[in-house]
Amino acid sequence: MFHELTIREVRAETPDSVAISFDVPEALDKFFAWVPGQYLTLRAIVEDQDIRRSYSIASLPGKPLTVGVKHVEGGAFSSFAQSLKPGDRIQVMPPEGRFTCRGATRVVLIAAGSGITPMVAMAADALAQGAEVTLVYGNRNTGSIMFRDALDGLKDRYVDRFTMIHILSREPQDVALLNGRITGNKLAALAQAGAVDLAGADGIFICGPGDMIDDVALMLDTKGIPKDHVHFERFFQAGEVQRAPRSAQAEAAAVHGVTVEVVLDGTRRQFKVEADDDNVVAAAERQGLELPYSCKGGMCCTCRCKVAEGSAEMAVNYSLEPWELEAGFTLACQARPTSDRLVLDFDAA
Numbered sequence: 001m002f003h004e005l006t007i008r009e010v011r012a013e014t015p016d017s018v019a020i021s022f023d024v025p026e027a028l029d030k031f032f033a034w035v036p037g038q039y040l041t042l043r044a045i046v047e048d049q050d051i052r053r054s055y056s057i058a059s060l061p062g063k064p065l066t067v068g069v070k071h072v073e074g075g076a077f078s079s080f081a082q083s084l085k086p087g088d089r090i091q092v093m094p095p096e097g098r099f100t101c102r103g104a105t106r107v108v109l110i111a112a113g114s115g116i117t118p119m120v121a122m123a124a125d126a127l128a129q130g131a132e133v134t135l136v137y138g139n140r141n142t143g144s145i146m147f148r149d150a151l152d153g154l155k156d157r158y159v160d161r162f163t164m165i166h167i168l169s170r171e172p173q174d175v176a177l178l179n180g181r182i183t184g185n186k187l188a189a190l191a192q193a194g195a196v197d198l199a200g201a202d203g204i205f206i207c208g209p210g211d212m213i214d215d216v217a218l219m220l221d222t223k224g225i226p227k228d229h230v231h232f233e234r235f236f237q238a239g240e241v242q243r244a245p246r247s248a249q250a251e252a253a254a255v256h257g258v259t260v261e262v263v264l265d266g267t268r269r270q271f272k273v274e275a276d277d278d279n280v281v282a283a284a285e286r287q288g289l290e291l292p293y294s295c296k297g298g299m300c301c302t303c304r305c306k307v308a309e310g311s312a313e314m315a316v317n318y319s320l321e322p323w324e325l326e327a328g329f330t331l332a333c334q335a336r337p338t339s340d341r342l343v344l345d346f347d348a349a
């Protein structure tokens with residue numbers, strides 16, 4: 001699952017963020033092919049703890065594989081990442097994720113802070129394919145704008161097809177609408193003013209904190225924007241996480257003992273979920289089997305798998321989209337079996 005890569009370059013993007021590029025040996029090329037919008041999971045042992053974090057890829061295929069890492073106050077991995085230097089080696093999981101705007105021709109990108117990371121490559125890719133792109137990007141001030149040179153370069157290159165709107169919360173701009181934070185109301189007002197065509201977009205992509213995503217998604221829903229036009233990538237969830245209580249069915253199954261079979265990289269393995277196991281990933285870990293995971297919080301989708309047999313419920317889901325739920329996907333880090341036998345396919349696309 002993880003491969004050790006050498007860090008090629010660490011470049012300061014803003015005072016509290018860095019762009020980290022990796023050298024990918026030719027032998028690993030086939031594992032590390034990516035589509036703009038996907039992410040990498042990095043792993044490190046920090047103070048004896050196995051820590052994993054997912055970071056969006058900011059570069060285009062064919063360029064050095066690069067992620068953007070913003071320092072998070074008290075964040076063990078982001079603090080560790082700030083100390084990385086060229087030549088260091090680090091464990092990296094191959095690219096994953098389905099947050100991609102391939103195929104859309106009228107694209108609206110909405111990002112706050114480090115939520116810009118996947119969108120730099122998505123914007124460049126969509127523009128290169130001939131799409132019209134509008135980016136609404138929220139920051140505290142101009143000094144905290146990540147990938148500014150890359151974005152300005154796109155603006156210069158695609159003058160007619162790329163619109164960039166900066167919203168700043170702590171640096172007054174002449175136009176009142178451009179001050180403050182990105183909210184559903186602000187987006188609606190920008191659309192009303194003709195700055196963003198939400199109704200005409202065939203792909204709206206939102207990336208950043210969970211509360212911003214929820215607020216914007218709600219506004220889009222009330223405006224009648226089709227749900228399948230709206231996609232999001234959640235970087236963290238503000239406020240308290242609301243976990244669904246374990247249902248009577250899940251409780252009964254756990255007390256009885258559930259046999260779980262996983263299909264991973266073409267191999268089948270079995271283990272038990274018992275009453276004290278909070279979820280499938282935890283149960284597997286307890287029995288020495290490592291399943292793919294990163295955030296363990298229902299946000300990153302690294303643990304996404306398909307229920308091939310039996311049934312399961314989730315404590316939280318911040319990342320699976322409605323079509324994935326309908327197709328039977330679940331998040332193993334949140335999954336509690338509700339049947340005596342559960343088969344999870346991690347290889348399902």
Ligand code: FES
Pocket residue numbers: 292293294295296297298299300301302303304319331332333334
């Ligand atoms: S590990 Fe991130 S959603 Fe499960």
